[in-house]
Amino acid sequence: MATLKSDIISTVEFNHSGELLATGDKGGRVVIFQQEQENKIQSHSRGEYNVYSTFQSHEPEFDYLKSLEIEEKINKIRWLPQKNAAQFLLSTNDKTIKLWKISERDKRPEGYNLKEEDGRYRDPTTVTTLRVPVFRPMDLMVEASPRRIFANAHTYHINSISINSDYETYLSADDLRINLWHLEITDRSFNIVDIKPANMEELTEVITAAEFHPNSCNTFVYSSSKGTIRLCDMRASALCDRHSKLFEEPEDPSNRSFFSEIISSISDVKFSHSGRYMMTRDYLSVKIWDLNMENRPVETYQVHEYLRSKLCSLYENDCIFDKFECCWNGSDSVVMTGSYNNFFRMFDRNTKRDITLEASRENNKPRTVLKPRKVCASGKRKKDEISVDSLDFNKKILHTAWHPKENIIAVATTNNLYIFQDKVN
Amino acid sequence: MSQKQEEENPAEETGEEKQDTQEKEGILPEKAEEAKLKAKYPSLGQKPGGSDFLMKRLQKGQKYFDSGDYNMAKAKMKNKQLPSAGPDKNLVTGDHIPTPQDLPQRKSSLVTSKLAGGQVE
Numbered sequence: 130m131a132t133l134k135s136d137i138i139s140t141v142e143f144n145h146s147g148e149l150l151a152t153g154d155k156g157g158r159v160v161i162f163q164q165e166q167e168n169k170i171q172s173h174s175r176g177e178y179n180v181y182s183t184f185q186s187h188e189p190e191f192d193y194l195k196s197l198e199i200e201e202k203i204n205k206i207r208w209l210p211q212k213n214a215a216q217f218l219l220s221t222n223d224k225t226i227k228l229w230k231i232s233e234r235d236k237r238p239e240g241y242n243l244k245e246e247d248g249r250y251r252d253p254t255t256v257t258t259l260r261v262p263v264f265r266p267m268d269l270m271v272e273a274s275p276r277r278i279f280a281n282a283h284t285y286h287i288n289s290i291s292i293n294s295d296y297e298t299y300l301s302a303d304d305l306r307i308n309l310w311h312l313e314i315t316d317r318s319f320n321i322v323d324i325k326p327a328n329m330e331e332l333t334e335v336i337t338a339a340e341f342h343p344n345s346c347n348t349f350v351y352s353s354s355k356g357t358i359r360l361c362d363m364r365a366s367a368l369c370d371r372h373s374k375l376f377e378e379p380e381d382p383s384n385r386s387f388f389s390e391i392i393s394s395i396s397d398v399k400f401s402h403s404g405r406y407m408m409t410r411d412y413l414s415v416k417i418w419d420l421n422m423e424n425r426p427v428e429t430y431q432v433h434e435y436l437r438s439k440l441c442s443l444y445e446n447d448c449i450f451d452k453f454e455c456c457w458n459g460s461d462s463v464v465m466t467g468s469y470n471n472f473f474r475m476f477d478r479n480t481k482r483d484i485t486l487e488a489s490r491e492n493n494k495p496r497t498v499l500k501p502r503k504v505c506a507s508g509k510r511k512k513d514e515i516s517v518d519s520l521d522f523n524k525k526i527l528h529t530a531w532h533p534k535e536n537i538i539a540v541a542t543t544n545n546l547y548i549f550q551d552k553v554n
Numbered sequence: 555m556s557q558k559q560e561e562e563n564p565a566e567e568t569g570e571e572k573q574d575t576q577e578k579e580g581i582l583p584e585k586a587e588e589a590k591l592k593a594k595y596p597s598l599g600q601k602p603g604g605s606d607f608l609m610k611r612l613q614k615g616q617k618y619f620d621s622g623d624y625n626m627a628k629a630k631m632k633n634k635q636l637p638s639a640g641p642d643k644n645l646v647t648g649d650h651i652p653t654p655q656d657l658p659q660r661k662s663s664l665v666t667s668k669l670a671g672g673q674v675e
Binding site for chain 1: 608
């Protein structure tokens with residue numbers, strides 16, 4: 130069956146409680162799943178996720194002034210913490226960020242005096258008695274409505290949005306600039322980082338990801354295509370072009386190759402829940418950085434080192450430019466990221482053990498335990514191992530998410546979403 | 555929805571050992587791959603980065619044609635079979651109105667310049 134381009138999942142995000150899971154796709158749609166309330170009798174499994182709401186967030190647009198086609202693909206979704214009965218999320222495509230309100234309606238008023246139940250107005254002369262309308266239960270309806278549209282602030286393509294711990298502001302980052310917004314104000318934003326050189330010929334790096342610190346509302350980081358991360362403090366100055374900290378791992382110049390810079394480009398940066406560490410993903414590895422130490426990461430995990438001897442063909446088929454994301458588990462003890470062939474990897478920071486698993490329907494029936502996979506880099510291939518040459522590079526897992534509290538993960542293959550949980554004994 | 559067991563199998567080597575040996579061996583494969591690439595595309599520049607490469611990335615989605623014509627073409631020429639544009643797609647004369655279908659697909663990667671090898675540093 131052919132894959133519809135519009136079905137390609139482009140982002141996955143749990144909300145703060147983990148009860149809701151949102152996905153965005155290339156067709157500009159958002160689908161939200163909700164975890165079933167736990168069945169206390171069936172203690173062997175946590176609730177399943179079922180579709181809760183789906184809506185069209187962004188439409189394709191054309192910028193006539195620049196002759197630029199604006200894709201409707203949802204690049205990122207970020208949830209706001211819940212303040213009242215409704216849920217709020219920010220979704221963004223390349224140019225425009227939208228604040229969506231998702232609310233439930235499970236009652237409706239009935240018994241109007243001047244209206245029939247179907248909405249038609251009654252002839253007032255036929256009204257002989259008065260009654261008080263009452264709310265009666267109805268089938269649950271989940272409505273999504275756009276509450277704010279934050280547009281026209283980005284010349285380049287938005288790659289990240291991040292909500293501040295003050296829950297009032299958020300940042301949006303494109304290739305060269307980062308803007309600070311207030312959630313209530315759509316007609317202006319503050320530019321806080323601008324790395325555009327006066328002469329574009331001097332352009333050497335672009336911003337690849339940005340995130341606010343989970344606890345310090347004045348601190349954010351942004352990563353670059355050259356493998357560096359800059360931490361900025363908004364109290365230092367209005368324009369944070371000068372970083373407070375620069376995280377960069379020194380490279381042995383004799384090891385440098387044509388590919389060095391490309392594979393060092395950071396595709397994702399995520400703070401730990403504690404705020405003490407941050408994790409970066411480059412093409413071949415995941416690195417954990419202690420915010421107190423700028424000169425090298427404290428931990429490095431190889432995701433698929435066997436690809437180093439395939440870089441030539443990966444450059445030719447553009448896979449070397451794939452942007453993988455990474456995520457922490459709720460306790461910051463395990464990190465996860467995707468790979469090719471629908472494989473995804475998990476690294477336990479405490480035990481130093483790692484595991485490779487596969488997200489596919491063919492190899493896994495529901496409710497069975499996933500079998501660990503292994504890739505054979507060279508030489509004799511053992512039974513059950515997969516050789517590097519038989520990996521399917523079209524089956525890439527770029528987006529993964531981990532429930533904030535439980536061991537439930539969401540893994541997106543090209544156009545399918547898999548939700549896994551660990552065995553509850 | 556499936557269930558899984560976490561971190562079942564211990565790694566074959568310890569994490570650190572693996573990294574050391576791989577780093578020593580890892581350098582050679584990367585250089586070998588670079589040699590392969592240079593052999594295929596001899597006019598490839600030394601640095602893959604640089605402003606040309608990044609500019610292509612920044613200009614993703616750009617279509618080089620008049621946007622007024624875009625709308626006209628969409629409205630009037632839905633059913634007409636359009637003559638395909640000549641080799642130089644930016645130079646259009648006569649009654650041929652360029653439409654998105656005529657234009658080469660713009661990719662954010664360096665596909666065209668890798669193969670054409672015409673980039674001068």
